[in-house]
Structures are given as structure tokens and as C-alpha cells.
Ligand SMILES: NC(=O)C1=CN([C@@H]2O[C@H](COP(=O)(O)OP(=O)(O)OC[C@H]3O[C@@H](n4cnc5c(N)ncnc54)[C@H](O)[C@@H]3O)[C@@H](O)[C@H]2O)C=CC1
Ligand SMILES: N[C@@H](CC=O)C(=O)O
């Protein structure tokens with residue numbers, strides 16, 4: 142039997158995920174070596190502070206503050222520092238010095254993915270990133286490999302655990318956004334600065350990665366239409382609950398025919414939406430993630446589990462590591478990124494979906510007819526209308542559910558409603574996703 146030399150692994154960053162990757166590598170190195178067919182050696186861990194407290198007890202002699210020297214001579218570099226720089230510089234250095242790279246850095250991939258994949262392609266290096274989307278849940282490999290012979294039509298994902306926890310808590314306890322966020326912070330789900338989560342930036346980065354992969358097209362995070370959950374109120378969540386929906390922050394990536402030209406394009410967007418309680422995504426509770434994929438031949442598939450957490454995410458990192466290390470043993474080219482389709486990214490105005498519009502109106506004869514006319518004038522068809530009258534104020538609340546309508550038509554309907562003398566205010570507009 143051939144004896145292979147040890148595969149040299151350099152780790153950059155020993156925070157929540159990195160420290161667990163190092164611990165598991167050291168504890169299960171022998172078992173991983175059997176799966177790989179060669180020994181695997183953690184040659185060092187680049188950290189910023191040699192004396193920082195870690196989530197795992199790791200040998201101090203592995204730590205170094207000199208990432209550049211560590212990268213030189215490594216076969217595989219695992220980048221778990223996060224952020225853009227110097228992570229980008231280190232990943233490029235690794236690729237150009239002949240190493241393969243594993244990263245969980247969605248921010249880096251969603252902004253500089255094209256540059257990094259091109260650099261890897263040029264030298265035949267692997268760049269793997271299962272941890273970057275939905276943590277431990279296998280979704281990158283299924284899209285890249287298992288579904289490579291199919292045609293992905295649509296992805297609906299709950300890809301941010303913090304916001305799912307917050308929205309779930311608002312739904313199950315009636316809490317306000319502020320109170321639910323405070324609980325998420327107490328439990329350690331939300332960051333000290335939760336802007337990336339509640340503003341939808343984290344989900345938009347993941348949507349960019351998923352859309353790029355699913356549609357063989359480069360999509361960057363800043364091209365993804367993004368609405369966070371900061372405007373979601375306890376009233377909206379309660380009203381959704383009464384109507385049989387739950388509010389979820391969704392990342393949606395789909396193939397669309399451009400309504401203006403008929404040409405095929407891609408939509409990638411993140412927003413809070415109403416999901417019917419009967420839809421599998423409605424059952425995703427707490428900080429869990431789930432990604433619902435619709436493929437032409439496979440039909441609907443759902444991937445569910447822990448979308449974050451140090452040790453859980455370390456599982457995805459080690460899966461990539463083992464797959465890459467096996468290639469070192471077996472040889473041959475790995476999987477490269479595919480962007481051959483190069484489809485245009487369509488703006489939000491071109492999408493079609495269903496909507497729920499809540500209006501505060503004066504309670505007097507003719508109001509319903511006036512409101513119905515506004516919808517009809519813009520070509521938006523009303524599916525259902527619910528009215529609640531507040532006798533003491535002479536006001537009524539109308540909740541109007543539409544059939545599928547064009548986003549641009551809905552936007553002009555809402556603008557006209559806001560100007561109508563019978564409408565006191567447009568209290569809420571939410572899209573409905575996943576309904577039959
Ligand atoms: N924590 C999670 O649940 C998940 C994290 N990820 C991604 O994994 C990556 C790591 O995340 P975490 O471990 O949670 O972050 P973290 O903030 O806990 O750890 C990052 C570590 O890298 C170190 N670091 C930063 N710059 C450095 C530099 N220039 N040189 C050496 N060390 C440096 C920091 O001091 C810190 O210890 C990020 O890209 C994150 O987006 C992905 C999925 C889930
Ligand atoms: N902040 C993210 C962590 C994982 O990507 C989340 O809440 O999902």
C-alpha cells in the first residue's frame with residue numbers, strides 16, 4: 142500500500158468556528174486520515190492575539206501571528222477570520238502559492254467571489270465554502286454536485302438564524318421586535334451589532350452565493366434586492382397569524398422571464414414575507430435554517446438544520462477539508478465554479494408574486510368600491526378582502542390579499558392608495574411566498 146506524506150493544513154482564525162475546527166482536527170485526526178487515505182497535519186493557527194481566551198483548549202505552540210509565513214508551504218488553507226481584508230489577501234496568497242482553500246466567509250465570497258474563483262481556476266486550485274451558506278446544512282455541495290445534472294428553477298431559503306429566531310419569538314409570544322432582539326442577544330444568537338442580521342445583509346450575501354451557484358451566473362451581494370426585518374411590527378405578525386401565515390425573512394433566487402423582453406433572467410432578493418403555515422418553511426423554528434430548492438426533474442427538496450454555531454459550522458468546514466484532501470491523494474482536477482449561463486439579474490420591479498396590503502380607511506359608504514377601483518386600475522386582481530370596523534373611531538382596517546401581480550403594478554397601486562382621500566394610511570405591505 143502506498144504511504145502518502147502528511148497533508149499540511151494551515152488555519153487562519155481561531156474564533157467560534159476556527160477553534161472548533163482545530164479541536165476536531167486534533168481529536169479526530171486519525172479517523173479523518175483513514176477517510177482521506179493520508180495523514181493530515183494541522184501545522185499552525187494564525188491568530189491576532191496569542192493570549193486570547195478560546196472556545197476550545199488548543200496547544201499554544203500552534204499559534205502564530207504571522208499568517209503569511211504559515212500559508213507558505215501549506216497544502217490546504219482554512220480561512221475562518223471573517224471580513225474582507227486581510228482575508229482576501231490571504232486567500233489569494235494561498236491560491237497563488239499552490240494551496241487549496243476552504244472558507245466560511247460569505248462576506249468575502251459575495252463581494253469578491255468572481256476574483257477568487259478566477260484566481261483558483263487559473264492555477265487549478267480548489268476553493269470550497271460549504272460553511273458560508275446555512276452553516277452545517279449541506280447546500281453548496283448539493284447545488285454544485287448532486288443537482289449538477291438538473292435545472293434549478295427556484296430557491297426559497299431561511300438562511301439567517303438570528304432573524305428567524307426573532308420572528309419566531311414575535312410569532313409565538315407576541316413580543317415586539319426590540320424585545321425579541323434583546324432575547325436573541327441574551328442567548329448569544331445576535332451579534333453585539335446585529336445590523337448584518339436584521340438589516341438582511343447576511344441573508345443577501347448568502348442569496349448571492351446561492352444564485353451564482355444555482356444559475357451558473359455571477360451574482361454579487363450588492364446586486365441582491367434587500368429588505369431587512371427592522372420594519373416588521375408585532376401587529377403585522379399577529380395579523381399574519383390570524384390569517385394563517387407566519388412572517389419569515391426569505392432569500393429568494395429564481396429564474397424568470399423578463400416581462401419586458403421575454404429573455405431569461407435571474408431574480409435574487411431578500412425580504413420579510415408571509416408564508417402559509419402549511420408550507421414546510423413555516424415549521425422552521427428558532428435559530429434554525431432551511432433551504433427549499435425546486436429543480437425541474439427532482440421537484441421540491443428541503444435542506445434543514447443548524448445554520449450557525451461554532452461546532453456545527455465546523456462540520457461543514459471539515460467536510461470540505463476531507464473532500465479536498467482526498468483529491469490530493471487521488472489526484473486529478475477538482476470541481477470548478479461554473480458561470481457559463483451568465484444570465485442578466487432582473488430588478489425587483491420585474492418580479493411577480495402575491496401581496497397582502499393593510500389599509501386604515503374611513504368607515505363610510507363607497508370606500509370599498511373606491512379601494513377596489515384603485516387595484517383594478519393598476520391591473521392588480523384582489524383575491525380576498527377582510528374588514529374590521531373600529532366603531533369608536535369611525536375607522537376601518539382593510540386587509541387585502543392579491544392574486545399574483547407584477548411588483549411594479551403593486552408599487553403604483555400602493556402609491557395611488559396612499560394619495561386616495563378615503564385611505565388614512567397604508568399600514569403594511571407584505572409579499573406572500575410559498576402559497577399554492
Ligand atoms: N459563527 C457562525 O455560526 C458562522 C460563521 N461563519 C463564518 O465563518 C467565519 C468565522 O466566523 P466566527 O468563527 O463566528 O468568527 P469569530 O469572530 O468568532 O472568529 C474570527 C477570528 O478570527 C480572528 N482574526 C480576525 N482577523 C485576523 C487576522 N488578521 N489574523 C488572525 N486572526 C484574525 C479574530 O480575532 C477571531 O478570533 C466568518 O467568515 C463567518 O461569517 C459561517 C457560518 C456560521
Ligand atoms: N449571523 C448568522 C450566522 C451564520 O451565518 C445567522 O444568524 O444566521
Ligand code: NA
Nearest residue numbers: 271274276278
Ligand atoms: Na452549508
